[in-house]
Amino acid sequence: MNIGEAAKRSGVAAKTIRYYESVGLIPSAGRTAAGYRVYDRRDVETLRFVHRARSLGFPVKDVASLLALWNDRHRASADVRALAEGHIHAIDAKVAELQSIRRTLATLVERCHGDDRPDCPILEGLADPSTGGDCCGGGTA
Amino acid sequence: MNIGEAAKRSGVAAKTIRYYESVGLIPSAGRTAAGYRVYDRRDVETLRFVHRARSLGFPVKDVASLLALWNDRHRASADVRALAEGHIHAIDAKVAELQSIRRTLATLVERCHGDDRPDCPILEGLADPSTGGDCCGGGTA
DNA sequence: TTGCACCTTCCCACCACGGGAAGGTCAAGC
DNA sequence: GCTTGACCTTCCCGTGGTGGGAAGGTGCAA
Numbered sequence: 001m002n003i004g005e006a007a008k009r010s011g012v013a014a015k016t017i018r019y020y021e022s023v024g025l026i027p028s029a030g031r032t033a034a035g036y037r038v039y040d041r042r043d044v045e046t047l048r049f050v051h052r053a054r055s056l057g058f059p060v061k062d063v064a065s066l067l068a069l070w071n072d073r074h075r076a077s078a079d080v081r082a083l084a085e086g087h088i089h090a091i092d093a094k095v096a097e098l099q100s101i102r103r104t105l106a107t108l109v110e111r112c113h114g115d116d117r118p119d120c121p122i123l124e125g126l127a128d129p130s131t132g133g134d135c136c137g138g139g140t141a
Numbered sequence: 142m143n144i145g146e147a148a149k150r151s152g153v154a155a156k157t158i159r160y161y162e163s164v165g166l167i168p169s170a171g172r173t174a175a176g177y178r179v180y181d182r183r184d185v186e187t188l189r190f191v192h193r194a195r196s197l198g199f200p201v202k203d204v205a206s207l208l209a210l211w212n213d214r215h216r217a218s219a220d221v222r223a224l225a226e227g228h229i230h231a232i233d234a235k236v237a238e239l240q241s242i243r244r245t246l247a248t249l250v251e252r253c254h255g256d257d258r259p260d261c262p263i264l265e266g267l268a269d270p271s272t273g274g275d276c277c278g279g280g281t282a
Numbered sequence: 283t284t285g286c287a288c289c290t291t292c293c294c295a296c297c298a299c300g301g302g303a304a305g306g307t308c309a310a311g312c
Numbered sequence: 313g314c315t316t317g318a319c320c321t322t323c324c325c326g327t328g329g330t331g332g333g334a335a336g337g338t339g340c341a342a
Contacts, residue, residue: 004319014320019299034307036320045268052267057242060298070264080263081255084246091243095236101198102232105225114222122221123211126193127186145288155289157330164329175338177289201329 003029006039010047017047025050025064058087144170147180151188158188166191166205199228 007014018037020026026046029037039047049070053063062083069075069083104125111121148155159178161167167187170178180188190211194204203224210216210224245266252262 002320013300015301016299018321023298032307032320034320035322036307049267052270054298056246056267057239066264066267069261070268073259075259075261076257077253077259077261077263078255078257080261081250081253084250084253084263088243088246088250091239091246095239095243098198098232098236098239102229102236105197105229105232109222109225109229112218112222112225114219116217116219118214118216118218120210120216120218120221122218122225123207126190126197126207127211129193143289154330156332159290160330173289173338175289176291177338195329 001039001044003037003039006044006047009044011051012047020047020050020060023060025060025067056087057091058083062087142180142185144178144180147185147188150185152192153188161188161191161201164201166201166208197228198232199224203228 001009003014003017006012007017010017012020017026021028021037026043029039029043032038046067049067050063053066054060058066065083066080069080108122108125113119142150144155144158147153148158151158153161158167162169162178167184170180170184173179187208190208191204194207195201199207206224207221210221249263249266254260
Protein backbone atom coordinates (compact mmCIF):
# COMPACT_ATOMS: atom_id res chain seq x y z
CA MET A 1 0.00 0.00 0.00
CA ASN A 2 1.01 3.63 -0.43
CA ILE A 3 1.89 6.01 2.37
CA GLY A 4 -1.59 7.53 2.40
CA GLU A 5 -3.20 4.18 3.07
CA ALA A 6 -0.61 3.35 5.74
CA ALA A 7 -1.31 6.71 7.33
CA LYS A 8 -5.05 6.03 7.39
CA ARG A 9 -4.63 2.57 8.87
CA SER A 10 -2.03 3.52 11.47
CA GLY A 11 -3.30 6.91 12.51
CA VAL A 12 0.09 8.45 11.78
CA ALA A 13 0.06 11.34 9.28
CA ALA A 14 1.92 10.68 6.03
CA LYS A 15 4.17 13.65 6.76
CA THR A 16 4.98 12.17 10.12
CA ILE A 17 5.73 8.76 8.67
CA ARG A 18 8.28 10.35 6.36
CA TYR A 19 9.69 12.23 9.33
CA TYR A 20 10.01 9.04 11.37
CA GLU A 21 11.83 7.42 8.49
CA SER A 22 14.16 10.39 8.10
CA VAL A 23 15.20 10.30 11.74
CA GLY A 24 15.63 6.53 11.71
CA LEU A 25 12.77 5.72 14.07
CA ILE A 26 11.37 3.32 11.49
CA PRO A 27 13.32 1.58 8.72
CA SER A 28 13.26 3.01 5.21
CA ALA A 29 10.21 1.82 3.33
CA GLY A 30 10.52 -0.06 0.07
CA ARG A 31 9.88 1.85 -3.13
CA THR A 32 8.01 1.26 -6.35
CA ALA A 33 9.75 1.86 -9.66
CA ALA A 34 8.30 5.36 -9.59
CA GLY A 35 9.75 6.07 -6.16
CA TYR A 36 6.55 5.70 -4.15
CA ARG A 37 7.01 4.26 -0.65
CA VAL A 38 5.43 0.85 -0.15
CA TYR A 39 4.08 -0.51 3.14
CA ASP A 40 2.68 -3.84 4.27
CA ARG A 41 0.62 -4.90 7.27
CA ARG A 42 3.68 -5.34 9.47
CA ASP A 43 4.77 -1.78 8.78
CA VAL A 44 1.33 -0.59 9.75
CA GLU A 45 1.57 -2.56 13.00
CA THR A 46 4.86 -0.87 13.74
CA LEU A 47 3.39 2.54 12.97
CA ARG A 48 0.48 1.83 15.26
CA PHE A 49 2.88 0.87 18.03
CA VAL A 50 4.75 4.11 17.52
CA HIS A 51 1.53 6.07 17.43
CA ARG A 52 0.38 4.67 20.76
CA ALA A 53 3.73 5.17 22.42
CA ARG A 54 3.79 8.77 21.21
CA SER A 55 0.25 9.37 22.40
CA LEU A 56 1.39 8.22 25.83
CA GLY A 57 3.94 10.99 25.65
CA PHE A 58 7.09 8.91 25.17
CA PRO A 59 9.73 11.03 23.41
CA VAL A 60 10.68 9.74 19.98
CA LYS A 61 14.01 8.52 21.34
CA ASP A 62 12.25 6.43 23.94
CA VAL A 63 9.91 5.11 21.28
CA ALA A 64 12.98 3.97 19.37
CA SER A 65 14.11 2.07 22.46
CA LEU A 66 10.66 0.61 22.96
CA LEU A 67 10.54 -0.50 19.33
CA ALA A 68 13.92 -2.14 19.67
CA LEU A 69 12.76 -3.97 22.78
CA TRP A 70 9.52 -4.94 21.07
CA ASN A 71 11.49 -6.50 18.25
CA ASP A 72 13.94 -8.25 20.57
CA ARG A 73 12.81 -11.71 21.57
CA HIS A 74 15.51 -11.86 24.22
CA ARG A 75 14.57 -8.59 25.89
CA ALA A 76 14.24 -8.32 29.64
CA SER A 77 10.89 -6.91 30.68
CA ALA A 78 12.79 -5.02 33.37
CA ASP A 79 14.23 -2.80 30.64
CA VAL A 80 10.79 -1.95 29.32
CA ARG A 81 9.52 -1.31 32.79
CA ALA A 82 12.44 0.97 33.59
CA LEU A 83 11.67 3.07 30.54
CA ALA A 84 8.01 3.34 31.48
CA GLU A 85 8.83 4.19 35.08
CA GLY A 86 11.24 6.87 33.97
CA HIS A 87 8.49 8.36 31.90
CA ILE A 88 6.07 8.24 34.80
CA HIS A 89 8.58 10.11 36.95
CA ALA A 90 8.96 12.74 34.26
CA ILE A 91 5.18 13.11 34.15
CA ASP A 92 4.98 13.39 37.92
CA ALA A 93 7.60 16.12 37.90
CA LYS A 94 5.74 18.01 35.20
CA VAL A 95 2.42 17.68 37.01
CA ALA A 96 3.96 18.89 40.27
CA GLU A 97 5.44 21.89 38.49
CA LEU A 98 2.15 22.74 36.81
CA GLN A 99 0.23 22.40 40.04
CA SER A 100 2.64 24.66 41.86
CA ILE A 101 2.17 27.27 39.16
CA ARG A 102 -1.56 26.75 39.27
CA ARG A 103 -1.68 27.39 43.00
CA THR A 104 0.22 30.64 42.63
CA LEU A 105 -2.00 31.79 39.80
CA ALA A 106 -5.18 30.81 41.60
CA THR A 107 -4.12 32.80 44.66
CA LEU A 108 -3.45 35.85 42.55
CA VAL A 109 -6.68 35.50 40.62
CA GLU A 110 -8.67 35.14 43.82
CA ARG A 111 -7.34 38.43 45.09
CA CYS A 112 -8.13 40.27 41.88
CA HIS A 113 -11.60 41.75 41.85
CA GLY A 114 -11.64 41.64 38.08
CA ASP A 115 -13.64 44.74 37.26
CA ASP A 116 -12.88 47.88 35.28
CA ARG A 117 -10.57 49.37 37.86
CA PRO A 118 -6.83 49.17 37.21
CA ASP A 119 -5.88 47.93 40.66
CA CYS A 120 -4.67 44.36 40.17
CA PRO A 121 -2.85 42.01 42.54
CA ILE A 122 -1.90 39.78 39.63
CA LEU A 123 0.23 42.46 38.03
CA GLU A 124 1.57 43.44 41.43
CA GLY A 125 2.52 39.85 42.09
CA LEU A 126 4.36 39.67 38.79
CA ALA A 127 6.10 42.96 39.42
CA ASP A 128 7.11 42.03 42.93
CA PRO A 129 6.40 38.50 44.10
CA SER A 130 6.90 39.39 47.76
CA THR A 131 3.55 41.17 47.65
CA GLY A 132 1.77 38.50 45.76
CA GLY A 133 2.28 35.27 47.60
CA ASP A 134 5.23 33.05 46.98
CA CYS A 135 5.71 31.63 43.56
CA CYS A 136 7.92 28.74 42.75
CA GLY A 137 9.70 29.48 46.00
CA GLY A 138 10.14 25.88 47.05
CA GLY A 139 9.42 24.81 43.54
CA THR A 140 10.71 21.58 42.07
CA ALA A 141 11.16 23.32 38.75
CA MET B 142 24.50 49.07 32.29
CA ASN B 143 25.42 46.47 29.68
CA ILE B 144 23.32 43.49 28.75
CA GLY B 145 25.37 41.17 30.96
CA GLU B 146 24.64 43.22 34.05
CA ALA B 147 20.95 43.49 33.14
CA ALA B 148 20.89 39.73 32.69
CA LYS B 149 22.42 39.17 36.12
CA ARG B 150 20.04 41.56 37.84
CA SER B 151 16.89 40.37 36.08
CA GLY B 152 17.55 36.66 35.92
CA VAL B 153 16.98 36.68 32.16
CA ALA B 154 19.90 35.36 30.09
CA ALA B 155 21.55 37.89 27.78
CA LYS B 156 20.69 35.70 24.81
CA THR B 157 17.09 35.69 25.88
CA ILE B 158 16.99 39.45 26.35
CA ARG B 159 18.15 39.88 22.77
CA TYR B 160 15.52 37.40 21.68
CA TYR B 161 12.78 39.28 23.54
CA GLU B 162 13.89 42.46 21.85
CA SER B 163 13.94 40.82 18.42
CA VAL B 164 10.37 39.58 18.76
CA GLY B 165 9.14 42.90 20.11
CA LEU B 166 8.32 41.70 23.61
CA ILE B 167 10.46 44.47 25.04
CA PRO B 168 11.37 47.74 23.34
CA SER B 169 14.72 48.07 21.61
CA ALA B 170 17.40 49.02 24.10
CA GLY B 171 19.44 52.15 23.64
CA ARG B 172 22.95 51.79 22.27
CA THR B 173 26.37 53.19 23.04
CA ALA B 174 28.45 54.67 20.24
CA ALA B 175 30.06 51.25 19.86
CA GLY B 176 26.71 49.53 19.48
CA TYR B 177 26.45 48.03 22.95
CA ARG B 178 22.93 47.80 24.36
CA VAL B 179 22.31 50.01 27.39
CA TYR B 180 19.82 49.29 30.20
CA ASP B 181 18.62 51.18 33.23
CA ARG B 182 16.79 50.14 36.38
CA ARG B 183 13.38 50.43 34.74
CA ASP B 184 14.45 48.04 32.00
CA VAL B 185 15.59 45.58 34.63
CA GLU B 186 12.20 45.87 36.35
CA THR B 187 10.51 45.07 33.09
CA LEU B 188 12.79 42.11 32.51
CA ARG B 189 12.05 40.83 35.98
CA PHE B 190 8.34 41.12 35.29
CA VAL B 191 8.79 39.15 32.09
CA HIS B 192 10.92 36.59 33.85
CA ARG B 193 8.28 35.96 36.50
CA ALA B 194 5.45 35.77 34.01
CA ARG B 195 7.45 33.28 31.94
CA SER B 196 8.27 31.21 35.00
CA LEU B 197 4.53 31.00 35.64
CA GLY B 198 4.27 29.48 32.20
CA PHE B 199 2.63 32.36 30.36
CA PRO B 200 3.47 32.14 26.66
CA VAL B 201 5.52 35.05 25.36
CA LYS B 202 2.47 36.43 23.58
CA ASP B 203 0.53 36.54 26.83
CA VAL B 204 3.49 38.14 28.53
CA ALA B 205 3.33 40.86 25.89
CA SER B 206 -0.32 41.42 26.80
CA LEU B 207 0.47 41.43 30.50
CA LEU B 208 3.26 43.94 29.95
CA ALA B 209 0.92 46.17 27.98
CA LEU B 210 -1.63 45.99 30.78
CA TRP B 211 1.05 46.62 33.36
CA ASN B 212 2.05 49.78 31.54
CA ASP B 213 -1.52 50.92 31.04
CA ARG B 214 -2.80 53.07 33.87
CA HIS B 215 -6.32 52.82 32.52
CA ARG B 216 -6.37 49.05 32.34
CA ALA B 217 -9.29 47.04 33.67
CA SER B 218 -8.20 44.42 36.15
CA ALA B 219 -10.82 42.17 34.54
CA ASP B 220 -8.58 41.91 31.46
CA VAL B 221 -5.63 40.79 33.53
CA ARG B 222 -7.77 38.33 35.40
CA ALA B 223 -9.16 36.89 32.17
CA LEU B 224 -5.65 36.24 30.91
CA ALA B 225 -4.66 34.54 34.12
CA GLU B 226 -7.83 32.47 34.19
CA GLY B 227 -7.28 31.37 30.62
CA HIS B 228 -3.81 30.25 31.58
CA ILE B 229 -5.17 28.35 34.56
CA HIS B 230 -7.60 26.54 32.29
CA ALA B 231 -4.78 25.61 29.93
CA ILE B 232 -2.81 24.27 32.90
CA ASP B 233 -5.79 22.28 34.12
CA ALA B 234 -6.21 20.72 30.69
CA LYS B 235 -2.55 19.82 30.54
CA VAL B 236 -2.60 18.32 34.02
CA ALA B 237 -5.69 16.26 33.22
CA GLU B 238 -4.05 14.95 30.07
CA LEU B 239 -0.85 14.05 31.91
CA GLN B 240 -2.75 12.33 34.68
CA SER B 241 -4.75 10.30 32.21
CA ILE B 242 -1.53 9.15 30.58
CA ARG B 243 -0.02 8.50 33.98
CA ARG B 244 -2.90 6.24 34.97
CA THR B 245 -2.54 4.20 31.81
CA LEU B 246 1.21 3.87 32.27
CA ALA B 247 0.90 2.99 35.93
CA THR B 248 -1.57 0.23 35.10
CA LEU B 249 0.78 -1.22 32.52
CA VAL B 250 3.82 -0.96 34.79
CA GLU B 251 1.96 -2.66 37.63
CA ARG B 252 1.25 -5.65 35.46
CA CYS B 253 4.84 -5.98 34.28
CA HIS B 254 6.92 -8.21 36.52
CA GLY B 255 10.07 -6.41 35.42
CA ASP B 256 12.58 -9.23 35.45
CA ASP B 257 14.82 -10.78 32.80
CA ARG B 258 12.02 -12.57 30.99
CA PRO B 259 10.75 -11.04 27.75
CA ASP B 260 7.06 -11.29 28.61
CA CYS B 261 5.85 -7.71 29.02
CA PRO B 262 2.34 -6.28 29.30
CA ILE B 263 3.67 -2.81 28.58
CA LEU B 264 4.78 -3.75 25.09
CA GLU B 265 1.63 -5.75 24.60
CA GLY B 266 -0.43 -2.77 25.62
CA LEU B 267 1.40 -0.60 23.12
CA ALA B 268 1.03 -3.18 20.38
CA ASP B 269 -2.65 -3.73 21.07
CA PRO B 270 -4.31 -1.46 23.62
CA SER B 271 -7.35 -3.73 23.95
CA THR B 272 -5.17 -6.11 25.94
CA GLY B 273 -3.55 -3.48 28.05
CA GLY B 274 -6.25 -1.37 29.56
CA ASP B 275 -7.79 1.57 27.82
CA CYS B 276 -5.60 4.45 26.95
CA CYS B 277 -6.73 7.91 25.97
CA GLY B 278 -10.05 6.34 25.03
CA GLY B 279 -12.17 9.22 26.17
CA GLY B 280 -9.11 11.38 26.19
CA THR B 281 -9.19 15.12 26.03
CA ALA B 282 -6.00 15.11 24.00
C1' DT C 283 50.63 46.53 23.62
C1' DT C 284 48.86 42.70 25.25
C1' DG C 285 45.33 40.14 27.21
C1' DC C 286 40.94 39.04 28.68
C1' DA C 287 36.22 39.74 29.39
C1' DC C 288 32.58 41.54 27.26
C1' DC C 289 29.78 42.87 23.38
C1' DT C 290 27.83 42.40 18.40
C1' DT C 291 25.42 39.66 14.58
C1' DC C 292 24.56 35.38 12.47
C1' DC C 293 23.51 30.68 11.89
C1' DC C 294 22.51 26.00 13.65
C1' DA C 295 20.17 22.74 16.89
C1' DC C 296 16.60 21.31 19.69
C1' DC C 297 11.48 18.60 19.39
C1' DA C 298 8.08 16.84 16.53
C1' DC C 299 6.02 17.86 13.36
C1' DG C 300 2.60 20.99 9.77
C1' DG C 301 2.13 23.96 5.57
C1' DG C 302 2.94 24.63 1.17
C1' DA C 303 5.55 24.92 -3.28
C1' DA C 304 7.20 22.64 -7.43
C1' DG C 305 6.96 18.78 -9.88
C1' DG C 306 6.23 13.54 -11.05
C1' DT C 307 2.65 9.39 -11.19
C1' DC C 308 -1.48 6.81 -11.49
C1' DA C 309 -6.10 5.56 -12.56
C1' DA C 310 -10.53 6.78 -14.25
C1' DG C 311 -13.50 8.81 -17.56
C1' DC C 312 -14.50 10.64 -22.15
C1' DG D 313 -5.07 9.49 -26.33
C1' DC D 314 -5.96 13.21 -23.37
C1' DT D 315 -7.58 15.51 -19.43
C1' DT D 316 -8.60 15.63 -14.68
C1' DG D 317 -7.78 15.08 -10.13
C1' DA D 318 -5.95 12.55 -6.41
C1' DC D 319 -1.96 10.94 -4.98
C1' DC D 320 3.07 10.80 -4.46
C1' DT D 321 8.03 12.92 -4.24
C1' DT D 322 11.60 16.28 -2.26
C1' DC D 323 12.62 20.65 -0.33
C1' DC D 324 12.35 24.59 2.54
C1' DC D 325 10.16 27.48 6.15
C1' DG D 326 7.74 28.14 10.56
C1' DT D 327 6.44 26.89 15.17
C1' DG D 328 8.37 28.33 20.78
C1' DG D 329 11.93 29.74 23.38
C1' DT D 330 15.80 29.44 24.00
C1' DG D 331 21.23 27.50 24.06
C1' DG D 332 25.69 26.88 21.70
C1' DG D 333 29.15 28.57 19.17
C1' DA D 334 31.65 31.13 15.37
C1' DA D 335 33.66 35.40 13.68
C1' DG D 336 34.74 39.74 14.78
C1' DG D 337 34.58 44.45 17.37
C1' DT D 338 35.15 47.03 22.36
C1' DG D 339 36.64 48.32 26.85
C1' DC D 340 39.61 48.33 30.51
C1' DA D 341 43.61 47.19 33.20
C1' DA D 342 48.41 45.93 33.65
